[in-house]
Amino acid sequence: MVGILHCQGLVIMLLVTCIFIALTTGPAAAIERHYIWEVSYQYKSLDCCKKLAIAINGLTPGPTISAVHGDTIVVDVINNLLMENVAIHWHGIRQRGTPWSDGADGVTQCAIMPGETYRYTFVADRAGTYMYHSHYGMQKEAGLYGMINVSLPLGVSEPFNYDFDRGIILSDWYHHTSYEQATGLSSIPFEWIGEPQSLLINGRGNYNCSGLAPSVCNSTNPQCSPSTLTVISGKTYRLRLASLTSLSSLSFQIEDHEMTVVEADGHYVEPFVTKNLYIYSGETYSVLVTANKDPSRNYWTSINVVARKPKTPNGLAIFNYYPNHFHEFPPTNPPPGPLWNDIQSQMNQSLTIKARQGFIVSPPKKSDRVIVLLNTQNKINGYVRWSLNNVSHSLPSTPYLIALRDNMTDVFDPTPPPEDYDSENYDIYSVSNNTNANSSTSIYRLQFNSTVDIILQNANSMRANCSEVHPWHLHGHDFWVLGYGEGKFNSSRDIEKYNLVDPIMKNTVPLHPYGWTALRFQADNPGVWLFHCHIEAHLFLGMLVVFESGVEKVGIIPMSNYGCGKTKSLIKRSFDNGFFKYRLNKFMIHFLNTLVKHTQC
Ligand SMILES: *[C@@H]1O[C@H](CO)[C@@H](O)[C@H](O)[C@H]1NC(C)=O
Ligand SMILES: *[C@@H]1O[C@H](CO)[C@@H](O)[C@H](O)[C@H]1NC(C)=O
Ligand SMILES: *[C@@H]1O[C@H](CO)[C@@H](O)[C@H](O)[C@H]1NC(C)=O
Ligand SMILES: *[C@@H]1O[C@H](CO)[C@@H](O)[C@H](O)[C@H]1NC(C)=O
Ligand SMILES: *[C@@H]1O[C@H](CO)[C@@H](O)[C@H](O)[C@H]1NC(C)=O
Ligand SMILES: *[C@@H]1O[C@H](CO)[C@@H](O)[C@H](O)[C@H]1NC(C)=O
Ligand SMILES: *[C@@H]1O[C@H](CO)[C@@H](O)[C@H](O)[C@H]1NC(C)=O
Ligand SMILES: *[C@@H]1O[C@H](CO)[C@@H](O)[C@H](O)[C@H]1NC(C)=O
Ligand SMILES: *[C@@H]1O[C@H](CO)[C@@H](O)[C@H](O)[C@H]1NC(C)=O
Ligand SMILES: *[C@@H]1O[C@H](CO)[C@@H](O)[C@H](O)[C@H]1NC(C)=O
Ligand SMILES: *[C@@H]1O[C@H](CO)[C@@H](O)[C@H](O)[C@H]1NC(C)=O
Ligand SMILES: [Cu+2]
Numbered sequence: 001m002v003g004i005l006h007c008q009g010l011v012i013m014l015l016v017t018c019i020f021i022a023l024t025t026g027p028a029a030a031i032e033r034h035y036i037w038e039v040s041y042q043y044k045s046l047d048c049c050k051k052l053a054i055a056i057n058g059l060t061p062g063p064t065i066s067a068v069h070g071d072t073i074v075v076d077v078i079n080n081l082l083m084e085n086v087a088i089h090w091h092g093i094r095q096r097g098t099p100w101s102d103g104a105d106g107v108t109q110c111a112i113m114p115g116e117t118y119r120y121t122f123v124a125d126r127a128g129t130y131m132y133h134s135h136y137g138m139q140k141e142a143g144l145y146g147m148i149n150v151s152l153p154l155g156v157s158e159p160f161n162y163d164f165d166r167g168i169i170l171s172d173w174y175h176h177t178s179y180e181q182a183t184g185l186s187s188i189p190f191e192w193i194g195e196p197q198s199l200l201i202n203g204r205g206n207y208n209c210s211g212l213a214p215s216v217c218n219s220t221n222p223q224c225s226p227s228t229l230t231v232i233s234g235k236t237y238r239l240r241l242a243s244l245t246s247l248s249s250l251s252f253q254i255e256d257h258e259m260t261v262v263e264a265d266g267h268y269v270e271p272f273v274t275k276n277l278y279i280y281s282g283e284t285y286s287v288l289v290t291a292n293k294d295p296s297r298n299y300w301t302s303i304n305v306v307a308r309k310p311k312t313p314n315g316l317a318i319f320n321y322y323p324n325h326f327h328e329f330p331p332t333n334p335p336p337g338p339l340w341n342d343i344q345s346q347m348n349q350s351l352t353i354k355a356r357q358g359f360i361v362s363p364p365k366k367s368d369r370v371i372v373l374l375n376t377q378n379k380i381n382g383y384v385r386w387s388l389n390n391v392s393h394s395l396p397s398t399p400y401l402i403a404l405r406d407n408m409t410d411v412f413d414p415t416p417p418p419e420d421y422d423s424e425n426y427d428i429y430s431v432s433n434n435t436n437a438n439s440s441t442s443i444y445r446l447q448f449n450s451t452v453d454i455i456l457q458n459a460n461s462m463r464a465n466c467s468e469v470h471p472w473h474l475h476g477h478d479f480w481v482l483g484y485g486e487g488k489f490n491s492s493r494d495i496e497k498y499n500l501v502d503p504i505m506k507n508t509v510p511l512h513p514y515g516w517t518a519l520r521f522q523a524d525n526p527g528v529w530l531f532h533c534h535i536e537a538h539l540f541l542g543m544l545v546v547f548e549s550g551v552e553k554v555g556i557i558p559m560s561n562y563g564c565g566k567t568k569s570l571i572k573r574s575f576d577n578g579f580f581k582y583r584l585n586k587f588m589i590h591f592l593n594t595l596v597k598h599t600q601c
Contacts, residue, residue, distance in 0.1 A: 030070035037062070039144065040080040046143070047173050047198035047205035048224040049217040053143040054081070054134070061169045061203045061244070062146035065132070067124040069153045075120045077112060085111035085136055090122060090148065091282065092130030092266055092507050094476055098122045099401060099527025100557045102475055105136040106395035107530050107546060110564035118560055124150040128266025129240040129284040131169075138178040138246075138536050143203075145171070145244040150266075159356065160262050160271065162238040162288055166229060170252065170279065170303055172196035172245040172312065173205055185537055190384040193537050196248060199303050199315030202227040206316065228318040228326040233295035238262075238286050245281040246536040249307040249346075249469050249510070251337045252277045254319050255299040255330065259287035261353070265478065265506040268356035276338055278306060278349050280471035282508035282534035295321040298330045304337035306346060307469040307513070346469075347512050350484050354502045363480040363500055363520050367453040371444065372489070373545065374421040374428075375470055375511060375533075377461040378437035384462070385542045386533070387437040389418040392542030394439045398565030400528040404551040408566055412441035417545065419444075421457075428459040428467075428488050428514060435462055439542060446523040448550035454479070454519045454531070455489050456511040467513035470538065476529035478505040479521035489516040508534060526550030 037056045044053040044060055056062030067073055079086045089103035101122045102108040112118040133145035147167045152158065174181065175197045184191030198205035204227045209217035231237060239259070243250060253276040260271050263286035277285060293299065299319040305312055316334055320326040338345060355361065373388040385392040396403070396412045403411035417440060426432075446452055458467050482498040498518060511517045528551060532544035562571045 030068070030072065032072045032074055033065070033067055035063075035065065035073070035075045036078070037075055038078045038080050039086055041082070044143070045218065045221045045223045046200055046203050047207040048209055048219045048221055049175060049197070049207050049212070050215070051175060052177065054139065056144070056146065060143040061171070062132070062144065064146060064167055065148045067148070067150050069124060069127045069150055071124050073120075073122055073124055076117055077120065078117045079112045079114050082114055084139070085113055086134060086139065086144070087111045087136040088120065088132055088144070089135035089475070090120070090130070090132050091473070092128070092284065093122055093148070094125065094478070094525060095122055095527070096125060096525055097555070099476065099525070099554055100561050102527070102529070103135050104475060104530050106397075106399055107528055108401045109399055109561040110567060111136050124148070126150065126266055127152045129242060129263060129286055130266060131242045131244060131284060133244055138182050138540050140244070141174060141178045141181065141246045141536050145169070147240065147242050149240060159268060159358065160288060161236065163235040165238045165240065167240045167242070168229070169202050170241060170243045170245065170250055170315070171200045171203070172248045173198040173200050174246070181537065182540060185540055186383065188382050193247070195305070195308070195311035196246065197312065199248065199250070199305070199312055201301065201303060201315050201317040204317070208313075225327065226317050228320045229301065230320045230322050230326055231291040232322050233291050236288055236290045238288055240284065240286050241277070241279060242284045243279045243281050247281070247308075248305045248312070249278065249280045249471070250303045251306050252279055252301075252303050253335050253337055254289060254301045255332065255335050256293050257289055257299065257319070259289045262286050262288055264353055264504055265508060267478070267505045268359045269504060270354045270356045270502070272352055274349070278346050280469065280508065280510045280534070282471050282473040283506075291321060296324070297321065298324050298328050300330050300332070300334040302334045302337060304340070306338065306340045307343070308340065310340050343513055346510075347484060347486070347515070350510060350512070353481075353504050354499070355504050357502070360502050361505060363482070363503060364451045364522065365500060366451070367520055368447065368450040370419070370453040370455065372420045372423070372455040372457060374426070374457045374459060375543070376432060376435075376437070376459050378435050380437055380439050385437060385439065386538050387542060388545055389421045390437045391417045391442070392437050392439045393544045393546070394441055394542060396441045396565065398567055399561070400443065400546060400548065401551070401554070402557055402561060402567050404528060404548055405554050405557055406570065411566060412443065415442055417442045417444060423488065426459070428457065431460055431462055431464055443528075443546040443548055446547055446549040448526065448553070449522060449524045450549075451520060451522055453482075454521075456517045456519070457489055458511050458513060458515050460514075469513055470511045470533040470535065470543070471508055472511060472517070472531065473508040473534045474521065474529065474531045476525045476527055477521045477523075478507050479509075479519040480505055481509055482518040482520055484512065484515060484517050486512075486515050489518070494518070523547065523549035526553035
């Protein structure tokens with residue numbers, strides 16, 4: 001053991017050498033950016049209340065990854081959570097050629113066990129704003145997330161001007177742990193997680209500590225003083241916004257300032273000006289804001305919950321005009337933001353977002369296959385679940401990518417899930433007469449490079465007069481957003497209204513209450529990919545589907561992805577045949593991989 005630890009030091013030295021070599025190569029060449037991340041629980045007071053949070057190298061939210069188009073990003077994740085697995089998803093990165101680095105526990109890899117180190121390697125193959133977050137159970141809720149900022153290669157400029165570039169991570173915060181939440185959600189009687197206690201801007205919020213012991217909640221703790229964005233009068237700022245909420249859909253606004261939306265999920269948007277931006281969990285946007293108001297005072301930046309009846313106070317930050325003191329509160333009341341139930345205006349923003357002229361990627365005119373997914377809340381043996389076409393997904397203990405690539409049988413149900421629902425006889429406005437559904441591990445297998453349409457159809461939940469928003473996120477691809485509508489999708493009426501001229505491409509899109517959303521994508525990335533609701537509790541309750549395409553084209557999956565379910569036997573076999581007689585754990589495999597990689601460095 002001592003030997004291994006000693007060698008780990010050696011490995012880190014080698015890594016540092018690599019970074020050095022990378023930095024000394026010319027600026028035009030794509031480089032390898034190496035990060036070593038220690039993931040651990042720490043006591044934090046993000047909203048003034050002391051609570052365990054997951055930190056990366058001590059930070060919650062984690063550090064921003066800044067890369068240049070074409071760079072290779074290497075992240076060594078050291079799991080120091082002591083008693084909990086971890087897996088990290090690189091949200092918006094398509095992982096072309098590296099589907100095993102997608103970070104989806106149970107889909108592309110076995111989770112990283114405590115004490116182990118796992119290496120993610122992938123290429124930042126498109127400029128834009130992305131994010132990363134845990135994809136293990138409901139772990140994201142504990143604060144394991146951050147931003148990825150990929151800039152254009154040297155010599156290429158953005159089609160808009162700005163003076164400075166800033167990142168803003170939006171999230172919601174619960175005082176209960178993810179264990180309490182997960183247990184409540186999987187209990188009879190069902191215990192809903194409720195609304196979050198706080199909204200955070202760059203990891204800072206402000207809970208009302210009144211009545212709580214100062215050792216638990218201390219409103220003067222500097223950790224929870226509001227985050228500030230300092231601006232210089234007359235300058236224009238590109239704000240990169242990323243929503244990493246567990247539950248909440250948000251509206252973002254800066255008092256008295258308008259913003260111009262220019263980027264969504266890494267794609268240029270035909271610019272439009274707005275007072276507030278609706279942003280759903282899993283989405284990123286860039287907005288341009290010019291500091292052109294009275295510079296003698298500060299202004300509020302605020303976020304508020306929309307699309308659900310809010311019980312959480314607005315999240316606040318300070319838009320600080322230099323040289324005013326950055327903690328000087330604005331003399332006004334914070335803007336309340338739009339009404340939570342103004343669904344019309346939320347839908348309107350969705351319809352307004354189009355690809356920017358000059359940057360339009362035209363979608364194929366026709367699709368090869370249409371999959372309609374009815375989103376319903378259900379019961380299975382008395383447990384509350386979410387389902388698509390009456391199927392609530394449960395992940396097998398063996399990751400799909402490995403099972404399919406290695407021709408394992410009996411890992412998942414081979415019967416394909418339904419492609420449609422009984423649309424004629426289903427009333428999306430009322431509670432289903434029979435809410436029972438089935439749970440299944442079955443997946444959609446897509447012909448490689450075929451064009452697939454997805455129609456997301458919303459419906460009433462199990463509560464009368466209630467339909468919830470669901471932000472759907474696709475791994476491994478971007479899709480074209482062909483249309484949104486209210487009510488039930490009608491193919492003979494709605495298909496001809498698809499936007500095939502200038503649809504935006506995205507990786508996350510809202511499905512509005514009682515509405516539908518139509519998407520098209522090309523299944524041109526070999527691998528196994530999740531498509532799921534980005535609300536943590538809905539995902540946990542089965543609101544996901546899995547797409548496979550071209551898995552036979554996937555290269556050799558790193559051994560470090562193995563080690564759970566049926567993949568255990570493969571690890572054992574491959575090393576019994578070699579000269580390693582002792583049992584190798586994933587850490588040691590990784591360690592050996594590192595040595596191999598660094599002989600090439
Ligand atoms: C994004 O990356 C660019 C180039 O490295 C940098 O100038 C900018 O400050 C970064 N922005 C954020 C929000 O991290
Ligand atoms: C905090 O809560 C106390 C007690 O409920 C209330 O009196 C007070 O107004 C609250 N403070 C704020 C800033 O909301
Ligand atoms: C609250 O936080 C402030 C600032 O860190 C500190 O000075 C004070 O002692 C704390 N109060 C208590 C009761 O812990
Ligand atoms: C829809 O949104 C656009 C862009 O924000 C705005 O200009 C327009 O007034 C909105 N229309 C309605 C009906 O709200
Ligand atoms: C899985 O089966 C395919 C088709 O029969 C074959 O080409 C491939 O080599 C097999 N893969 C493994 C790992 O056995
Ligand atoms: C439930 O049954 C009633 C009576 O048959 C029908 O009117 C209603 O539309 C059904 N509800 C759903 C959700 O299909
Ligand atoms: C789901 O299955 C139940 C029981 O078979 C059935 O009554 C219900 O109509 C189905 N719902 C949908 C949306 O197909
Ligand atoms: C669940 O699956 C069983 C067996 O495949 C089937 O008979 C039943 O109709 C399904 N129930 C629902 C609600 O889909
Ligand atoms: C996928 O199909 C498109 C045409 O629809 C073609 O241009 C492209 O080369 C194909 N890609 C692959 C990887 O086969
Ligand atoms: C549902 O909404 C309709 C129309 O808005 C209303 O008539 C009805 O009373 C509501 N039902 C419940 C249970 O709230
Ligand atoms: C679908 O739209 C067509 C054309 O507008 C219309 O004739 C038909 O009645 C609609 N079907 C349903 C079920 O609403
Ligand atoms: Cu959802």
